[in-house]
Amino acid sequence: MEKKHETQLFYERLEKKGVSRRDFLKYCTALAVTMGLTASSTGQVVKAIEKAGTTARPPVVWLHFAECTGCSEAFLRTPNVGAIILETISVEYHDTIMAAAGHQSEKSLHDAVEKYDGKFVCIVEGAIATKYNGAYGKVANRTFLDIAQSIVPRAAAVISLGSCSSYGGIPAAAPNPGGYKGVQDAIGVATINIPGCPPNPLNLLSTIVKHLNKEEIPLDDQGRPLFAYAETVHDHCPRLVHFENDEYVEEFGSKEAEMGYCLYKMGCRGPETYNNCPTAKFNDGTSFPIQAGHPCIGCSEPGFWDSMTPFYEE
Numbered sequence: 001m002e003k004k005h006e007t008q009l010f011y012e013r014l015e016k017k018g019v020s021r022r023d024f025l026k027y028c029t030a031l032a033v034t035m036g037l038t039a040s041s042t043g044q045v046v047k048a049i050e051k052a053g054t055t056a057r058p059p060v061v062w063l064h065f066a067e068c069t070g071c072s073e074a075f076l077r078t079p080n081v082g083a084i085i086l087e088t089i090s091v092e093y094h095d096t097i098m099a100a101a102g103h104q105s106e107k108s109l110h111d112a113v114e115k116y117d118g119k120f121v122c123i124v125e126g127a128i129a130t131k132y133n134g135a136y137g138k139v140a141n142r143t144f145l146d147i148a149q150s151i152v153p154r155a156a157a158v159i160s161l162g163s164c165s166s167y168g169g170i171p172a173a174a175p176n177p178g179g180y181k182g183v184q185d186a187i188g189v190a191t192i193n194i195p196g197c198p199p200n201p202l203n204l205l206s207t208i209v210k211h212l213n214k215e216e217i218p219l220d221d222q223g224r225p226l227f228a229y230a231e232t233v234h235d236h237c238p239r240l241v242h243f244e245n246d247e248y249v250e251e252f253g254s255k256e257a258e259m260g261y262c263l264y265k266m267g268c269r270g271p272e273t274y275n276n277c278p279t280a281k282f283n284d285g286t287s288f289p290i291q292a293g294h295p296c297i298g299c300s301e302p303g304f305w306d307s308m309t310p311f312y313e314e
Helices: 003-015 022-034 039-054 068-078 079-088 102-115 144-154 163-167 185-189 201-212 242-243
Strands: 059-064 089-094 119-127 157-161 190-195
Touching: 003 022, 003 039, 003 079, 022 039, 022 079, 022 201, 039 079, 039 201, 059 102, 059 144, 068 079, 068 201, 079 201, 089 102, 102 144, 119 144, 119 163, 119 201, 144 185, 157 163, 157 185, 157 201, 163 185, 163 190, 190 201
Parallel strands: 059 089, 059 119, 119 157, 157 190
Antiparallel strands: none
C-alpha cells in the first residue's frame, strides 16, 4: 500500500508540472525506441523511472564551464522531458536553476560533494580552459580547471553533456588561446559523452535510465552511447530518397527546397555526423534541422566548428 501511495505521489508531482500519465507513457515509449528497445519494452522503462521517482533519487552535481547554457535550455524548454528528468534525479547543484547564489551557491556545491562523495553523478556542461593554469575561465575566483579537478574525480559517473564538455566545442575552435578542451582531455577522467549543440534531452534521459538500471552503456571510440550515436544522420534522413535519386537543393528558397530535396549540395554534413536526430527529433518530437530545411552542420562531431566549416558549401 505504501509503495502504491508513493507511485501515486510521483504521478501527482509530474501532473503539477504539466505532465499527464499519457505524456509520461509517450516519453517512455520514445525512450525505449531511443535506447534501441522495442515499443513493447516501454513497461521496463516506466518501472525504472517510477522506481527512481519513488525511492532515493541519485544525487546529481551539474557543473557549468565555458558554454552558452543551451544544453540546460534544451531539456528545460522541453517541459515534459525536463520534468521527468527532474523527478528522476535529485539535482543537488545546478547554478542556472537553483535559488541560491553567491556564497550560498558555493556552499551548496561543497556540501553536496562532501555528503555524496563517490556516489553522485556529475553532469558537466561546457569546456575547460587549460592554458595559463586555467586562467581563461573562473567561477567564484576558482578556475574551471581547479573546480573540475577537485570535483569530477569524486563522482560515481561523469556525463559530458553537449559538444563543449565532450570535445571542447566552440570554445576550443581555432585559435583557442585559452586551451579549451573537453572534460576527459582536460583532466583525464573517463566520461560518457552526449555531444550536440545542443544534444537531444532524450539522449540524456536515456543515459540516466540506463545508469539507474545499472546497465552497461556501450560507447563508440568517441565516448558516445551507441544507442544514440551508432548511425549517421544520413542513414535515417527523411530526404534520403532524394539523395539516392540525385535530387538536390542548390539554392535556398528554390522550388527544389520547397519539394524537400536533399541538402547535400548546400553543405549538409549528415553523412559524416553520428547522431539520432532524425529519429529522436527535438521539441517534443516535432522536428530537427534537416526536416525544417536547414543542412546538418555536424555539431555532434569532435572539432565540428573547424572541421565542418564553411557550413553552406558541399
